[in-house]
Amino acid sequence: MKVSKFGGSSLADAKQFRKVSDIIKADNSRKIVVVSAPGKRFKEDVKVTDLLINCAKTHYQSGKSDDDLELVISRYKEIAEELGLDSGIIDVIRDDLNQRLANTSITEGQYIDSLKASGEDNCAKLMAEHLRNQGLEANYISPKEAGLFLSNDYGNAHVLQQSYDNLAKLSENAGIVVFPGFFGYTPEGDLVTFSRGGSDITGSILAAAVKADLYENFTDVDCVFSVNPSLVANPKAIYELTYREMRELSYGGFSVLHAEALLPAYKEKIPVKIKNTNNPDCKGTLIVADRSPENGPVVGIASDTGFCSIYVSKYLMNREIGFGRKLLQILEEEGLSYEHTPSGIDDISVILHEEQFDSQTEEKVTNRIRTELEVDDIAVKRNIALVMIVGEGMRQSIGVAAKATRAFERANVNLDMINQGSSEVSMMFGVNANDADRAVQALYKEFFDCN
Numbered sequence: 001m002k003v004s005k006f007g008g009s010s011l012a013d014a015k016q017f018r019k020v021s022d023i024i025k026a027d028n029s030r031k032i033v034v035v036s037a038p039g040k041r042f043k044e045d046v047k048v049t050d051l052l053i054n055c056a057k058t059h060y061q062s063g064k065s066d067d068d069l070e071l072v073i074s075r076y077k078e079i080a081e082e083l084g085l086d087s088g089i090i091d092v093i094r095d096d097l098n099q100r101l102a103n104t105s106i107t108e109g110q111y112i113d114s115l116k117a118s119g120e121d122n123c124a125k126l127m128a129e130h131l132r133n134q135g136l137e138a139n140y141i142s143p144k145e146a147g148l149f150l151s152n153d154y155g156n157a158h159v160l161q162q163s164y165d166n167l168a169k170l171s172e173n174a175g176i177v178v179f180p181g182f183f184g185y186t187p188e189g190d191l192v193t194f195s196r197g198g199s200d201i202t203g204s205i206l207a208a209a210v211k212a213d214l215y216e217n218f219t220d221v222d223c224v225f226s227v228n229p230s231l232v233a234n235p236k237a238i239y240e241l242t243y244r245e246m247r248e249l250s251y252g253g254f255s256v257l258h259a260e261a262l263l264p265a266y267k268e269k270i271p272v273k274i275k276n277t278n279n280p281d282c283k284g285t286l287i288v289a290d291r292s293p294e295n296g297p298v299v300g301i302a303s304d305t306g307f308c309s310i311y312v313s314k315y316l317m318n319r320e321i322g323f324g325r326k327l328l329q330i331l332e333e334e335g336l337s338y339e340h341t342p343s344g345i346d347d348i349s350v351i352l353h354e355e356q357f358d359s360q361t362e363e364k365v366t367n368r369i370r371t372e373l374e375v376d377d378i379a380v381k382r383n384i385a386l387v388m389i390v391g392e393g394m395r396q397s398i399g400v401a402a403k404a405t406r407a408f409e410r411a412n413v414n415l416d417m418i419n420q421g422s423s424e425v426s427m428m429f430g431v432n433a434n435d436a437d438r439a440v441q442a443l444y445k446e447f448f449d450c451n
């Protein structure tokens with residue numbers, strides 16, 4: 001049995017819906033289909049999820065959002081009409097949206113999640129209808145009915161363990177299960193979504209729950225490339241990756257797969273395949289536990305922006321028992337998560353996502369660190385990008401760091417931080433965000449395009 005997830009780009013319009021149904025028809029082991037909300041039809045288009053977020057925010061604050069609502073409905077209507085579906089399905093979608101909009105007695109976070117999730121939910125209803133119209137036995141299954149339970153972190157939920165036993169029963173369904181991605185329910189029954197791009201996570205959870213033979217993730221590129229194709233023209237294709245490499249690369253900015261999507265599949269050793277809805281015969285990228293060491297030491301180069309660092313120095317920091325714990329405890333008490341903590345003998349930097357660190361929080365946290373830890377120096381640096389080189393082969397190779405720093409030097413990019421993960425499958429560099437693209441291009445030239 002395969003679990004096949006189709007992303008927003010695969011569901012953007014009626015033409016894409018037809019490609020999806022052709023793919024499902026071509027292989028009767030595709031029994032569980034996870035769908036996102038319709039994505040962009042062209043470069044300047046707006047994803048249905050973004051339309052819904054606008055709609056929710058406006059309506060929650062002003063009680064009105066007619067234009068936004070009509071934009072969302074028109075996306076579904078266009079698809080339904082072109083596919084020749086019964087117009088009743090659009091009435092169902094309109095009623096559903098109106099019900100969600102009317103439920104203003106919840107917090108803004110809950111309200112936005114409820115509207116956001118309707119993108120996937122209504123798309124799944126539409127896809128099930130389209131598949132039935134094509135002569136297939138297909139049923140929309142709601143995450144509530146199936147028992148997909150998530151933590152109550154609105155907009156950033158995590159799966160709860162009891163979901164897996166509940167979802168295992170999906171494999172007993174006679175026809176094709178059409179399951180909306182991106183959301184589930186708290187044990188108290190409230191709707192909650194994963195972070196953006198989270199339909200990838202739903203697919204992986206379902207694949208793990210039913211112990212699928214394969215989790216297919218259909219998108220709009222032939223495979224995972226060694227670098228983001230918007231930064232380097234015709235980058236090298238990657239046909240095989242380990243879970244660890246893909247985890248590092250998706251964390252590092254390969255948005256083709258959500259950074260948290262691999263864990264469920266990895267735990268059950270379910271192979272994951274990235275495939276192209278627009279070119280389904282292309283073999284795609286297979287993600288597995290082990291791979292043959294074919295390429296050089298580095299398999300991919302990723303980068304992501306939106307980080308900041310808190311630099312702290314104190315003479316004899318290395319001798320002060322509990323310094324690191326106290327520092328991180330301040331962050332914990334202020335509700336901040338951190339990404340990395342590169343350190344020296346008398347100094348340490350904490351790298352954070354910048355979005356959670358506004359100027360008010362900065363003032364409070366730096367004051368606390370200054371007074372409670374009696375540090376000599378503290379400085380906050382913003383607008384940081386993390387650039388990562390990743391590859392299982394790095395463990396056995398000498399000179400990878402030298403090659404990388406040579407590339408930074410050639411590109412005239414100053415390095416704020418170097419951090420090698422203990423697993424030795426990745427190396428991370430902190431640079432000014434304005435230099436990140438140039439750094440990635442220089443690294444690509446150094447490791448993949450030496451001629």
Ligand SMILES: Nc1ncnc2c1ncn2[C@@H]1O[C@H](COP(=O)(O)OP(=O)(O)O)[C@@H](O)[C@H]1O
Nearest residue numbers: 007008009219220221224225227228254255256
């Ligand atoms: N290294 C990479 N290899 C392939 N695609 C990448 C890479 N880095 C970023 N991407 C981007 O990921 C996109 C696919 O992810 P996404 O937009 O989330 O698709 P979907 O709509 O299927 O969920 C591609 O169109 C590509 O621009």
Ligand SMILES: N[C@@H](CC(=O)OP(=O)(O)O)C(=O)O
Nearest residue numbers: 007008036049196197198199
């Ligand atoms: N539609 C949601 C979830 C998702 O996974 O979308 P996509 O498959 O288009 O990345 C979002 O835009 O965040």
